[in-house]
Amino acid sequence: xxxxxxxxxxxxxxxxxxxxxxxxxxxxxxxxxxxxxxxxxxxxxxxxxxxxxxxxxxxxxxxxxxxxxxxxxxxxxxxxxxxxxxxxxxxxxxxxxxxxxxxxxxxxxxxxxxxxxxxxxxxxxxxxxxxxxxxxxxxxxxxxxxxxxxxxxxxxxxxxxxxxxxxxxxxxxxxxxxxxxxxxxxxxxxxxxxxxxxxxxxxxxxxxxxxxxxxxxxxxxxxxxxxxxxxxxxxxxxxxxxxxxxxxxxxxxxxxxxxxxxxxxxxxxxxxxxxxxxxxxxxxxxxxxxxxxxxxxxxxxxxxxxxxxxxxxxxxxxxxxxxxxxxxxxxxxxxxxxxxxxxxxxxxxxxxxxxxxxxxxxxxxxxxxxxxxxxxxxxxxxxxxxxxxxxxxxxxxxxxxxxxxxxx
Ligand code: C2E
Ligand code: CA
Ligand code: CA
Numbered sequence: 001x002x003x004x005x006x007x008x009x010x011x012x013x014x015x016x017x018x019x020x021x022x023x024x025x026x027x028x029x030x031x032x033x034x035x036x037x038x039x040x041x042x043x044x045x046x047x048x049x050x051x052x053x054x055x056x057x058x059x060x061x062x063x064x065x066x067x068x069x070x071x072x073x074x075x076x077x078x079x080x081x082x083x084x085x086x087x088x089x090x091x092x093x094x095x096x097x098x099x100x101x102x103x104x105x106x107x108x109x110x111x112x113x114x115x116x117x118x119x120x121x122x123x124x125x126x127x128x129x130x131x132x133x134x135x136x137x138x139x140x141x142x143x144x145x146x147x148x149x150x151x152x153x154x155x156x157x158x159x160x161x162x163x164x165x166x167x168x169x170x171x172x173x174x175x176x177x178x179x180x181x182x183x184x185x186x187x188x189x190x191x192x193x194x195x196x197x198x199x200x201x202x203x204x205x206x207x208x209x210x211x212x213x214x215x216x217x218x219x220x221x222x223x224x225x226x227x228x229x230x231x232x233x234x235x236x237x238x239x240x241x242x243x244x245x246x247x248x249x250x251x252x253x254x255x256x257x258x259x260x261x262x263x264x265x266x267x268x269x270x271x272x273x274x275x276x277x278x279x280x281x282x283x284x285x286x287x288x289x290x291x292x293x294x295x296x297x298x299x300x301x302x303x304x305x306x307x308x309x310x311x312x313x314x315x316x317x318x319x320x321x322x323x324x325x326x327x328x329x330x331x332x333x334x335x336x337x338x339x340x341x342x343x344x345x346x347x348x349x350x351x352x353x354x355x356x357x358x359x360x361x362x363x364x365x366x367x368x369x370x371x372x373x374x375x376x377x378x379x380x381x382x383x384x385x386x387x388x389x390x391x392x393x394x395x396x397x398x399x400x401x402x403x404x405x406x407x408x
Contacts, residue, residue: 005080009033009072016056016070023083025057027144031076036069043069058108060086081144085151092204092246146199149185154212158184161216162388163224163239165397166359166381169373172403176238176272177224178381179217180388181209201244210247211256217241217271218264220391225270227395237398240272240302245279248286254293261297268298272323275301277309280319288319295320302359307347316354324351328362331382335367348375370406 006029009015015026018038032050036043046068049055055070060083090101153159163177183191200206217239225237247253261268273294280287280303291301302323307330326347333340344360351358360372363382372380385404386397 005082007078007080009076009078011072011074013072014069015072015076015078016066016068018066018069020066021064022056022058022060022066025060025081025086026055026078027081028053028055029077029079032073033070033076034073036071037067038069043071048073057081057086079145079148081148085148089147089203092202092249143199143202146191146196147203147205150183150196150200150205153183153185154208156186158186159209159212160184160390161213161220162390163220163394164381164388165386165394166240166379167385169360169369169377169380172406174228174233174237174398174401175235175379176240177220177394178240178274178388179213179220179242181213181242182388197244201246204246206244206246207250210241210243211260213241214257214260214271215264218260218266220394221266221270222264223391224394224398227398229399229401232401233398236267236270238270238272238300240274240300242274242304243279244275245282245287248279248283248290251286253286253290254297257294257299258297261299269300272300272302274304274325276304277306277315280315281309284315284318292320295322305361307343313350316350321356323357323359325359325361326377328382331360331362331368331372332364334371335365341371344372344377345375348377352376366404366406369404373406 007026009031015033016022018036028049028051030051032048033055034045035047035049035055037046038044049070055078056066058064058067060081093101160182161179162182163179165174166176166178167173168175181193181197183193183196185191197206197209200209221237221239224239228237243253257271257273260266261271273291275287275291295301300322301320302325303321304325305327306324308327324347326344330340330344330347334344335341348358357378359379359381360368360377361381363369363372363380363384365384368382369380369384389397
């Protein structure tokens with residue numbers, strides 16, 4: 001798939017010609033353009049667009065010809081969004097959203113057609129004026145920009161994983177690691193997954209990112225396992241990989257997991273799947289089947305951010321779940337808000353009663369570790385033990401492991 005392309009147009013150049021089939025849209029980055037409609041052989045200006053506007057998007061949505069001509073009023077630079085890229089976004093959009101988009105487009109084309117026929121350019125002008133709301137679409141455009149760059153980031157090896165240790169609180173040994181994605185952007189530095197993962201989820205690119213994460217996690221777990229001192233880390237290490245709802249939409253989730261484990265020669269118990277409650281609610285049936293198959297294979301299924309999302313607990317017995325990861329917000333508030341402590345206690349008791357394991361996330365202080373240990377919480381993860389780190393550092397961490405002392 002083509003990446004983002006910057007294009008420049010000189011004053012007077014035609015960016016888009018009415019009647020031609022559109023295969024891309026443009027986001028104006030600098031300069032101004034004019035929108036022209038033909039009337040009785042003459043081009044009439046019905047509006048102008050400046051930086052931040054999107055032009056030519058209609059023909060991409062419904063695969064029809066351009067309704068207007070767009071001409072540069074001065075030298076311009078634009079970012080091109082290819083039809084491929086656009087189709088992929090449309091394909092991964094909510095079906096209702098898709099339908100509404102098509103209805104709006106049909107009505108809009110109809111309106112333009114009628115105004116042209118009736119020769120009332122001012123009505124067309126009004127319709128176009130409403131398009132000025134595009135200027136308010138900065139967030140959406142920002143997301144397209146990140147998406148375009150993210151597509152290339154995989155090929156350019158700008159994406160990697162950092163690993164945060166998960167500690168067995170009772171034995172005070174390393175149990176495994178969580179793989180957390182990092183994007184080393186050549187100009188913008190390290191970009192947080194909090195920014196690029198939602199964009200990848202929206203555009204469907206997450207499926208490729210997840211494949212990459214699973215592959216790399218399989219390689220890394222073998223490297224880390226080889227480095228451990230069995231006296232210090234007796235059980236096989238695991239790496240927990242985060243997955244999103246779109247990963248299950250393709251319908252081949254289980255095949256991908258099984259295939260990758262086989263190809264990489266990794267034991268199923270060495271990979272944990274981390275998914276959120278929201279994911280389970282968004283894709284109940286396909287997710288359930290895929291997760292049941294994964295679990296049968298021996299892959300652990302963990303519910304991430306437990307307690308922060310869906311309020312019903314009924315899904316706990318509906319889905320195959322091995323581990324609950326208590327959301328950081330409860331751990332953070334545990335020492336200051338008695339209600340949060342009660343919640344943490346209840347989640348640990350709930351997990352124990354259901355035969356599930358509990359991991360507490362976001363431990364930043366010794367006293368938090370102590371409370372959780374005393375509550376019989378099985379595992380913990382947080383900056384107090386270690387921050388997420390590159391593989392080289394995780395190797396050193398494993399080799400030089402010294403259990404931190406929890407006093408009191
Ligand atoms: P998450 O899965 O809940 O991951 C835990 C986040 O909490 C990580 O943020 C981690 O660095 C941070 N964290 C760990 N311990 C502490 C602590 O003691 N204090 C504080 N304040 N934070 C702590 P990070 O790496 O920025 O990742 C953010 C989120 O991005 C993740 O939340 C996850 O939802 C998503 N994400 C990261 N990597 C991937 C990935 O490969 N695939 C998918 N689908 N999502 C990912
Ligand atoms: Ca996680
Ligand atoms: Ca989490």
